[in-house]
Amino acid sequence: MTQTHQAALPSSRVITLGGGCFWCTEAVFVRVKGVLDVESGYCNGHVLNPTYRQVCEGTTGHNEVVRLVYDPQVISLHEVLEIFFVIHDPTTLNRQGNDSGTQYRSGIYLSDEADRAVAQQVLNEVNAAMNGRVVTELQDLHNYSAAEAYHQDYFEHNPDQGYCAFVVAPKVQKFLKTFADKVRHA
Structure with missing residues (x-):
């Protein structure tokens, strides 16, 4: 399966999420x-159009993120965020598994102020369920840029690469098991 790259519907919505490695x-x-489109990228740093190497150095302030375009008539923002909070650990500051650094922070980045109330509600629910340990930031989206082409559809193109096989694949399997009713069928 690859990114859908479908034309956005007039009613489509955009949300940008940082949940560790964008792969x-x-x-x-x-x-x-x-979900109509998924693009890996960088946001909320102070360098225009940073490279992956710059972001990994941890000096740009950027986060590795995915920008989602979704159809709210098929999946709500609440449901998107429920999936997001299950597939990563929102209680570890600047870390997901062995990946550490500010570029791996948990974050919800808003392109539309109208999404703030739902995002805050879900964040509050998750934080309550996790005894106040959630470190996910909720901010307006700033300085977004797409990641380099080789990062797009990385897992699909490199499923046998070590990181993909041992880190990405288990997250995909967790999603498939936990949210079977939300899986796109080709």
């Missing part, structure tokens, strides 16, 4: 029914 997050969301 993991992208690999899940390309499988979600109602």
Whole structure:
């Protein structure tokens, strides 16, 4: 399965999420029914159009993210965020598994102020369920740029690469098992 790259519907919505390595997050969301497009990128840093190498150095302030375009008539923002919070650990500051650094922070980045109330509600629910340990930031989206082409559809093109086989694949399997009713069927 690859990114859908469908034309956005007039009613489509956009949300940008940071849940650790964008390869993991992208690999899940390309499988979600109602998600029209997934793009790996960088946001909320102070350098215009940073490179992957710059972001990994941890000096740009950027986060590795996925920008989702979704159809709210098929999947709601609440449901998108439920999936997001299950597929990563929102309680570890600047870390997901062995990946550490500010570029791996948990974050929800808004393109539309109208999404703030739903995002805050889900964040509050998750935080309550996790005894106040959630470190996910909720911010307006700033300075977004797409990641280099080789990062797009990375898992689909490199399923046998070590990181993909041992880190990405288990997250995809967790999604498939936990959210079977939300899986896109080709």
